[in-house]
Amino acid sequence: MNYDYDHKLMAACLRYARRHRGLTASNPSVGTLLVHFGTDGPRIVGRGVTAIGGRPHAERIAIDCAGELAIGSTAYVTLEPCAHHASTPPCAQALIHAGVSRVVTACSDPDERVNGRGHKMLQDAGIVTQTGLFRKNASEDLSGYFSRQLKRRPHVVLKLAVSSDGWLGIKGKEILITGRLARYYGHRMRAETDSILVGRGTVEADDPLLTCRLPGLRNRSPRRFVLDQKGRLPVGSQLVRTACTVPVTLITSWKYVLSNRLYYSGVRTISAEIIEDGLALFEVLEDIAAQGVSSLMVEGGAQVAESFLKADLVDEIALFTSKKSLKEGDIPSPLTQKKISKKFQLRRSLNLGDDRLTQFFRA
Structure with a gap:
């Protein structure tokens, strides 16, 4: 041998x-x-x-x-x-x-x-x-599988695209922070994860599809989850219109589940308790894991990102940093290269054109 x-x-x-x-x-x-x-x-x-x-x-x-x-x-x-x-x-x-x-x-x-x-x-x-x-x-x-077995919740990846001066965007405007290569890499990440999550604010501001649109990988789009405390996800959004093609689940307060007007569009619902004026995220993650989801990428919204960080529910950080500044930016990023907690260790760094991806894993 x-x-x-x-x-x-x-x-x-x-x-x-x-x-x-x-x-x-x-x-x-x-x-x-x-x-x-x-x-x-x-x-x-x-x-x-x-x-x-x-x-x-x-x-x-x-x-x-x-x-x-x-x-x-x-x-x-x-x-x-x-x-x-x-x-x-x-x-x-x-x-x-x-x-x-x-x-x-x-x-x-x-x-x-x-x-x-x-x-x-x-x-x-x-x-x-x-x-x-x-x-x-x-x-x-196998981090997603291990997380479900040991923590009873998905492995959570927080993905952020940040300008060189620390902004996520400009309120009321759709801004592309990163270039084409970084966006392609983000789509590849979607193809390798079970699910993706954003807040309602991101849906209203950007009307995203949250699918993988790389040639040859379009059938690998993740399940889509939306945090929406009052169940007001826009009926005309791309997510709702494509819910019968790629699954969409609305996560909302139990008060709004029975009156959910989105059911016949194919949108499914998870109810969650309200804690300190926000949805109980750990309970939400347990419910998502119970549906067989092992990995979850949190991709949209400064407020949602801050909530997951505050609840200490982030296992991995994928930070895309652009070389360009955003002088009119008014949505600060909860994380930048200089503001990573010592709970996380740098695992890899990759140049993607004019952008840089740094990935951190919980120590």
Whole structure:
């Protein structure tokens, strides 16, 4: 066995797993490679990524792809194989039956039905197991799934586009802060997340679609949520008009749910309690998670962004900073490059034309 290839193959497995991010419902997008090692190096005999909708799992797909070639192979899996019976048998058992000789995983599964049981099942069957290879990278990719398992809420990404002098925009005007490359990257982020959230103020000011409009990725638009305490989402907005195509959910006070005039437009509703003149955000996130949503991008409104930061419900910050100033700006950003809490650590930075993206993760 040539262990020198482990890092390259797990890195490839992680890249493969990202293909279905945001498309696997409540299940995580997992990658699996089945590999034989010969004198001329490794040969991939089977591969799988969690299917759209969450079933079948990546291991099952890779095994079916490999057939008899799975016997004696090494399985690289980005998450510990499941150990519980659901609508299908456990993936750990499937690997055992397939005859793999070794399993390398990136991280353990925190699901209380798994949480080490998958690894133990493999070990009890005499299969060599190794875990923790690229754990940090896998944990980042699976952050939405982990958040639902451990916090009972989605992983929250706060996305902001800020001018060089710290403004989000100008009241009453639609202003493009960032350039084309940054906007394209934002659409790519939408394609990889389960859902997106804005406040009613953003809907009234900008009338956004909140869909992914990149060629080839238009069918990967996230579910759309709107915070609207009094249920006054404009009937003529683009969100309402497209609710039957891409789901829209109105989050409002229970007082306005039964009288919601948007129901026949396809808009669905979540009711929430009012706390300190605002919607109870933690309760809102629990309700969103209960619908199978693992990742949520908060994209619109200074007030909404401030509310999530104040409630300490932000897990990741995606800060797009433009080189241009906004001298007439009157909507200050709650965050700038110099005002990031020590709770967050810089993970990566990327130049996008004249703009710069910096991403911070909760420490």
